[in-house]
Amino acid sequence: MRSPPASPITTRVSPAAAPASPGPWCWTARPASTTANSPTRATSTSAAYSSCAPMRSPACMLRSPAAPAACCSTDPHHEALMPATLILHGSPLSNFYNKIKIALLELDIPFEERAHRPHSGQWPQSGSPTGKIPFLETPDGCVFESQTILEYLEDIRPGASRYPADALGRAHCRELIAYLELYLETAARPLYGAAYWGREIDDATRKAACDAVTAALIPLARRARFAPWLCGADYTHADGAAWVHVQTVVGALKVLGLPALVHEGLPQLGPWLEMAAERPSIRRVDGDRREAARKLRG
Numbered sequence: 001m002r003s004p005p006a007s008p009i010t011t012r013v014s015p016a017a018a019p020a021s022p023g024p025w026c027w028t029a030r031p032a033s034t035t036a037n038s039p040t041r042a043t044s045t046s047a048a049y050s051s052c053a054p055m056r057s058p059a060c061m062l063r064s065p066a067a068p069a070a071c072c073s074t075d076p077h078h079e080a081l082m083p084a085t086l087i088l089h090g091s092p093l094s095n096f097y098n099k100i101k102i103a104l105l106e107l108d109i110p111f112e113e114r115a116h117r118p119h120s121g122q123w124p125q126s127g128s129p130t131g132k133i134p135f136l137e138t139p140d141g142c143v144f145e146s147q148t149i150l151e152y153l154e155d156i157r158p159g160a161s162r163y164p165a166d167a168l169g170r171a172h173c174r175e176l177i178a179y180l181e182l183y184l185e186t187a188a189r190p191l192y193g194a195a196y197w198g199r200e201i202d203d204a205t206r207k208a209a210c211d212a213v214t215a216a217l218i219p220l221a222r223r224a225r226f227a228p229w230l231c232g233a234d235y236t237h238a239d240g241a242a243w244v245h246v247q248t249v250v251g252a253l254k255v256l257g258l259p260a261l262v263h264e265g266l267p268q269l270g271p272w273l274e275m276a277a278e279r280p281s282i283r284r285v286d287g288d289r290r291e292a293a294r295k296l297r298g
C-alpha cells in the first residue's frame, strides 16, 4: 500500500463548548472549540456489507483493465480480503463524507470507516492534500474530493451503477450533483458556524446567505424532476448527494429559526426528503449521523 495515512485522529469538542446541534465541518475556519492534531481517540466501524462477487478489486482493475470483471472472481482469497479493501476517512457529521457512505452502501461495496478530523496531520501522511474530509484509502493510494471518490466507486463496481443508463441522463445526474455543491450547499455555508457550532452571525451575513439559498433553489427546481426521484423513476447518486446537502441546509435554517425557507422555495423537496429518508442507505447514514451528534453533545 502506498502512502497510508498516519493513524487517523479525531478530537472531541468539550461538552461545555459543544453546540446544541453539532454539524458539518463545512466552512473555511475551523471550529474554535476544537484543536486539530489533538489525538484523543480513533474509531473504526467495520462494515462489510456483502460478498464482492461482481466487484473489481481496485488493484486488479488497474493492472488488468482489458479484462477487469473476471480477474478477481477467480482469486480464492479475494472475498476474504475485500472487507479491508477500502477505508472511508472522515466523520459521520460531514455531509460530503455521508455522500460517499451512501454511495458505498448503494453500490454494495464493503468498506470500513475511520474517524478523521479535517486538517489532521501533515500531507502526505494526512491522506488528504487539502486537509479536507472525506478521503478514501484504497490498496493503491488515497483519493480525495467526494465526486472523484464517487466516480472511482462507480469504476470499480460497474454492475451496480447508481447513474442513469443513458449518457444524457448521466450528464443530468452529474449536473445536479455539481449544481447542489457549487451553488446550494455553498450558499448556506456562512450559516453553519452559527447553526451547528454556536457561533455568532450578524444579520447582514445571515440575510445574504438566506437570499443566496432561496436563489439557488430556482435552477434546482428547473432541472430536478421529482418523478419521484430527482432524475426520474429511479434513485440515483443525485438523490444521495442532494439528501446530505439539503438535509444539512434545512437543518441549519431550522436552528436559525427559518425551518420553512427551503420548502417554501421548492415545495417538492419536502415529500422527496421524506421518501429519501426511508431509503435503507440513507436511513443508516442518518442514524449514524444522529448518533455521532449525540455523542458529541455528551
Ligand SMILES: N[C@@H](CCC(=O)N[C@@H](CS)C(=O)NCC(=O)O)C(=O)O
Residues within 6 Å of the ligand: 024, 025, 026, 027, 028, 093, 094, 095, 096, 097, 118, 131, 132, 133, 134, 144, 145, 146, 147
Ligand atoms: N469539495 C470537497 C468538500 C469537502 C469539504 O468541504 N469537507 C469539509 C467537511 S464537510 C471539510 O473538510 N472542511 C474543512 C475545511 O473546509 O477546511 C469534497 O467534495 O470532498
